[in-house]
Amino acid sequence: MNLKHKDLISLATLSAEDITLILETADSFKEVSGRDIKKVPALRGKTVVNLFFEPSTRTRTSFELAAKRLSADVINFSPGSSSVVKGETLLDTARNIEAMQADVIIIRHPSAGAADTLARGVKSSVVNAGDGWHEHPTQALLDLYTLRERKLQFKGLKVAIVGDITHSRVARSNVHALTKLGADVRLVGPPTMIPRGIDRLGASVHARFDDALREVDVIMMLRLQLERQSRGLFPTIREYSKLYGLNADRLKLAAPGAVVMHPGPINRGVEISSDVADSLSSVILNQVSNGVAVRMAVLYLLSGGN
């Protein structure tokens, strides 16, 4: 079976089979990442460009490592060092990069839709590494991969996604993918942080954390974007933490063996208490290492075949 897409922009447009193919392919790359020599020649001669208009050390490094483990050449562009500051448009920047024979362009951009615009304008494969509040497909894929390792199957899995759903591209990608794979998704957060109409994607919406937590198998905590706090989406951080923070007592409401996830970086003591973040229930560091394997799978699948 092949991934019949030139680009990876959104999980909304992938089928359950496509998602499963990526996760199964990532299995092979996890094996590669466990070897002494963590490198295979699959993308030898290919060029991968990291085009990051927003700072993100974690995601950029993960993509860079993934590309290097596949033996691709990697170039990093950031707006501060490119002609974007001189007024060049996104498409012109990308076409210039394409003219340097780039095979895959990985883009992070503060505007939703930037990755899609780019994909339509260039022949290279484009991977969305986060566009505005829209989607962050590889982060969701690594969440799914990590869950699959722990829970084996998605059908009937009860998942709570907690926090600022409105501003979370990770949450949106996860809702698309998890509902497609048959999971029961519950969105929890202050009403000011839940976008209207999100229940149309197949997830249920809850304002009270404790209610939504009952019997869930997975608790996916989102990072509270403290920089948005000035916009008054909730009264105080302390109140947010009291109502929507995950601590050891609250964790007991979930199903036995429930898994705690967080895309990082964590605000310890705000959305998640330190004892929970460092507990055996937490798979936060597994998410990071699985990120490389999942991104290798995505790069490999997009680069293979005509």
Next chain:
Amino acid sequence: MVMHSSEEKTEHRSGKLVMDQHEISRALTRVAHEILERNKGTEGLALVGIRTRGVYLAQRIVRRIHDIEKVQLPNGELDITLYRDDLGLRKGQPTLRKTSIPFNIADLKIVLVDDVLFTGRTIRAAMDGLMDLGRPQEIQLAVLVDRGHRQLPIKANYIGKNIPTARDEDVQVFLDEEGEEDRVIILKAEWGGSP
């Protein structure tokens, strides 16, 4: 494995039979004896099958060696997809499977096992893959069928049967482990091109 296997072809089940169940069985028994003879026993020996059919053949040879010597040799499975030199030249991605070699290959004598030796590119990829896992003392090659037409200077140490073929013919191996009756057939391939 041949570069163009059954996955890329239309359904062919007919063709000229060149090895039947008994012949395959006898060939593998002979290969098992030859491996023991060449290596003077089982000391430091391990078998690695190239996915998919090479894995089954390696397991069969390991069983035969066990019958003869009462020694269970280490046995692994190697997926060479990531070491192929034709990614991007093909119409779709080859299916990626996991490599599983649950022992340290360093300083072992590794017998690579595959079903058909053709251009030699699969074996080159397999040797590259093995080298990334460690430094074996020696790599030997066992194949069920050698059909010729090498594109690389590679030669098998153990051959079940030499089957001279034309370039536009295809050799297909069917095995019991895949739900087929053991047999090797030769047929005119539809693709007719070079890999």
